[in-house]
Amino acid sequence: MTSFINDVLKDLHTNKYNLSELIFVLPSKRAGIFLRHELSKVERKTLFSPQIISIEEFVSELSQLKSVSNTELLFEFYETYKKLTKKEATDTFDSFAKWAQILLQDFNEIDRYLITQDHLFDYLSAIQDLKHWSNKENQTTFIKNYLYFWNRLKIYYEAFTSSLVDKKIGYQGLIYREAVDNIESYIQNSTNKMHVFLGFNALNKSEETIIQELLQNDLAKIYWDIDQVFFNDKNHDASLFIRQHTSNWKHYKTNPFNWITNNYSLKKNINVIGVPKQVGQAKYIGSLLKQLSKDQSELKKTAVVLGEEQLLMPLLNSIPDTIQTVNITMGFPLKSIPLAALFESIFQIHKKVTTGFYYKDVIKIIQHSFIKPLFDSQAESMIKTINENNIIYLSIEQLKQIAPNYDALINVLFGNWESSANVAINNCKSLILTIKEHLDKDKEKNLLQLEYLFRFNTLFIELERLNATYAHIENVATLFSIYKELLASETLDFKGEPLDGLQIMGMLESRVLDFETIIISSVNEGILPAGKSNNSFIPFDVKLENKLPTYKEKDAVYTYHFYRLLQRAKNIYVIYNTEVDAFNTGEKSRFITQLELEGIHTISQKIVAPQTPVLSKNIISIKKDNDVLDEIKKYALKGFSPSALTSYIRNPIDFYYQKVLKIKEHDDIEETVAANTLGTVIHNTLEDFYKPYEGKQLTENAVLNMHPKIDETVKHHFKDLYKEGDISTGKNLIVFEIAKRYISNFLDLEIQDLKDGNSIEIVAIETENRSQIEIPELNFPVYITGKVDRIDKRNGITRIIDYKSGKVEQNKVEVINWEELTTDYDAYSKSFQVLTYAYLMHAKTPFTTPIEAGIISFKNLSAGFLKFAKKDRAGSYAKKNTSITNDTLDCYLLELKKMILEICNLEIPFTEKDI
Structure with a gap:
């Protein structure tokens, strides 16, 4: 395969040009490296390297202006804007930055295409007058300010560009316009060196003017790279711009056109592969590279072109070990490294002045890989203290109490920024130095992390310079916006041999370069090409009239890049994302459809899905041994509780973890009061109310006297259980009010019951019972234990009552088949619990008359006391027996044993239930 660059050099050599004296102008710097390499293949003798520059460098040299960052342009523009705008209509810098970015893009386009500014800005102003409120009487201040802004665009532009030129700086478009103004002077002062332009396609008006002036004065040659298949097809976007140049340029009236090639029609192996998701594409590219790496020499002729930069990290993690050398031209985005996430978190907690920090934000910072080592072993104990005390919002004083030896570090991380940009920048720089001091202890091991720190330190120094020079950053929120703007444009460059091994690049980096094997990812609509996007103040029809590029021209640019990559390649892999999501339609690019319809090449198409093994759930089964049995004996001696036994019914493996291994569930911080906390508060409050009446008859007045104490008692128990959690706002306040309402409704139910003439005697409140159960088959004692919420006598009938804060229906305390009592958790767990309480009471004091046992559900209070019942069959017409007799307990006891x-x-393992 011969490359375009090689063909150009051969042609120059054949035409007796002294290559050392030429000035090569290319679309990108990267192409210059390859051109310099190809020189050695064309010229066999020693020679001085010619001047090789990118088009941006050439134009900058012509204009005598220095390009500055987009962020600095914003500050410069705001200086001009403030001077020329009346005070009452002036936006803050934060608001200004949001729309000024778009306006700067429009200024850039206007200048690159040499548009007459007066005409365009007057046109835009007139459009707004017609479109909105020019004829409206009694215009509001907002309307006046809006029209005032549009009428002053021309003034802003003139003052801004004049200020930049005076300072010898500029944005790309202004640099191009100045270069056009200086081209005559450049030609007159030129040393008659020949300029060779190669590999260009879409040229703006400035570039066209500069190149044509040089051509007219015999100071330039230009080489195009277009295939005859595209050039001869008047509807093919790949040749849209080059066809225009051949038709419109005077140079081609008398000079030949270089070149139209015939490479695309040659035989090619084209594979179109649909793969779900970005990671799926990266993994598939990895598998392709593994096959290609069998011949390392082939990798030098291979390029992976990424349609999306987000694919870089997944791809790097997917490159097989067999590939020894990789050259990455894209640069790694600084915003993707771990340190960026740390500063993001720190900015988020300081954007607003606050006295307390949300615990999740604090833990996120403390646990960060750059911060955790600074706290030594204290980090975990800090998090443990926050969790145990249920602290949802932490002050800096609390943090210092939790970690008493780290005041300086806590001040840097959580100290008050006072909404000051200077304080924020200084704190961030101090943090970087603190981390650096720690990493310097093992410098060799931490070289990459130190590089990260250096780049972020440079970024904050730039922020400091901008703020000192312009003083427009008024608060932390504005600083954060500027920080993100700078961060988005920064990359970490990879070091390597640019001409050796596998090449990984973006679409724009591939300009002028040729490879035998091409792998292109993310060939989807909306990515390649980008499709419609109108981030501009200039309407579409105005752009058309002034010959400014629209999305159609931008799509044609990507069409050219895509097809130019394919021209000389032999093996082509076009990969697209098949997955439909919020940001990607899952639709393959029109480029793929076009390849299919051309009929020039046979295209192999397939959809690839990752191998997904069918995972059958592994049911956990734990065999019992003597050690396990010893733990069960200990627990049996302590006493099986109803909750422990129902946990076994629900899932034996839970019983094993909790009661045998004694593994406790992790107690997370309760941001919102948990259901079990609510239930405990209700239980404890009712215990406080009813405990004094044990052994006494309950009266209506006694219950009425409980009502005024509800708020204070509920608050006390919430404080006791919820610790430092806040119940004064949000969902927690609602839960607090619900607890009070539940208790109030329950007391009202009691009062009404007493008013109806029923007598209630409180027998016991929250009483602990423990009883041994005789099981002859076992040679060790077994006890049952449980705490009964309430035992009373209503109209002489003993009732065992279990409170439930959740909703329970009557059918959940009914038994049809005794055999299912210890197997069906959902149907019978509530029945099992109340029967256990009844058995414990009977074991302590055998009852001679039948009793009742059941549940009071606070979410179903209208149903009253839900009595346990034995039904003879299913259905609403079944007979029910609500009395608990000795026979009832005998049936229960049989199933319990x-x-x-x-x-x-020992022969029956703890086997997990599939629930």
Whole structure:
């Protein structure tokens, strides 16, 4: 395969040009490296290297202006804007930055295409007058300011560009316009060196003017790279611009056109592959590279062209070990490194002045890989203290109490920034130095992290310079916006041999370069090409009239780049994302459809999905041994509780983890009051109210006297359980009010019951019962234990009551088949619990008359006392027996013993239930 660059050099050599004396002008710097390499293949003798520059460098030299960053342009523009705008209509810098970015892009386009500014700005102003409120009487201040802005665009532009030229700086468009103004002077002072332009396609008006002037004065040659398939097709966007140049340039009336090639029609192996998701594409490219790496020499002729820069990291993690050398031209975005996430978190907590920091934000910073080592071993204990005390918002004083030896570090991280940009910048720089001091202890190991720190330190120094020079950053929120603007444009450059091994690049870096094997990713609509996007104040029809580029021209640019990559390639892999999501339609690019319709090449198409093994859930089964049995014996001696037994019914493996291994669930911070906390508060409040009446008859007045104490008692128990959690706002306040309402409604139910003439005697409140159960098959004692919420006598009938803060229906305390009592958790767990309480009471004091046991559900208070019942069959017409007799307890006891024997049986493992 011969490359375009090689063909150009051969032609110059054949025509007896002294290559050392030429000035080569290329679309990008990267192409210059390849051109210099190709020189050695054309010229076999020693020679001085010619001057090789990019078009931006050439134009900058012509204009005598220095290009500055977009961020600095914003500051410069704001200086001009403030001077020329009346005070009452002036936006803050933060607001200004949002729309000024778009306006700067429009200024750039206007200048690059040499548009007459007066005409365009007057036109835009007139459009706004017609479109909006020019004829409206009694215009509001907002309308007046809006029209005032549009009428002054021309003034802003003239003053801004004049200021930049005076300072010898500029944005790209202004540099191009100045270069056009200086081209005559450049030609007159030229040393008659020949300029060789190669590999260009879409040229703006400034570039066209400069190149044509040089051609007219015999100071330039230009080489185009277009295939006859595209050039001869008048509807093919790949040749849109080059066809215009051949038709419109005077130079081609008398001079030949170089060149139209015939490479695209040669045989090619084109594969179109659909792969779901970005990571899927990266993994598939990795598998392709693994096959190609069998011949390392082939990798030098291979390029991976990424349609999206976000694919770089997944791809780097997918490159097989067999590839020894990789050259990456894209640069790694600084915003993607871990340190960026740290400063993002720190800015977020300081954007507003606050006395307390949300615990998740604090933990996120403390746990960050750059910060955690600074706290030594204290980081975990700090997090533990926050969790145990349920602290949702932390002050800096609390943090210092939690970590008493780290005041300086806590001040840097969480100290008050006072909404000052200078304080913020100084704190961030101090943090960088603190991290650097720690990393310097093992410099060799931390070289990459130190490089990160250096780049971020440079970024904050730039912010400091901008703020000192212009003083427009009024608060932390504005600083954060500027910080993100700078961060987005910064990259970490990879070091390597640019001509060796596999090449990984973006679409624009591929200009002028040729490879035998091409792998292109993300060939989807909206990416390649980008499609419609009108981030401009200039309407579409105005752009058309003034011959400014629209999305159509931008799509044609990408069409050229795509097809030019394919021209000389032999093996082509076009990969697109098949997955539909919010940002990508999952539709393959029109370029793929065009390849199919051309009929020039046979295209292999397939959809590739990652190999997804069918994962059957591995049911955990733990065999019992003597050690396990010893733990069960200890627990049996302590006493099986109803909750422990129902956990076994629900899932035996949970019982094993909690009661045998004694693994406790991690207690997370309760931002919103949890259901179990609500239930405990209700239980504890009712215990406080009813405990004094044990052994006494309940009266209406006694219950009425409880009402005024609800707020204070509920608040006390919330404070006790919820610790430093806040119940004064948000969802927690709602839960607090719900707890009070539940208790108030319950007391009202009691009062109404007493008013109806029913007598209630409180027998016991929150009483602990423990009883041994005789199981002859076991040679060790077994106890059952449980705490009964309330035992009372209503009209002489003993009732065992279990409070539930959740919703319970009557059918959940009914039993049809005794055999299912210890197997069906959903249907019978509530029945099992109340029967356990009844058994414990009977074991302590055997009852001679039937009793009742059941549940009071605070979410279903209207149903009253939900009594346990034995039904003879399913259905609404079944007979129910709500009395708990000795026979009832015998049936319960039989099933209970079966379950305990199963728990203690060495032959029966703890087997997980599939729930």
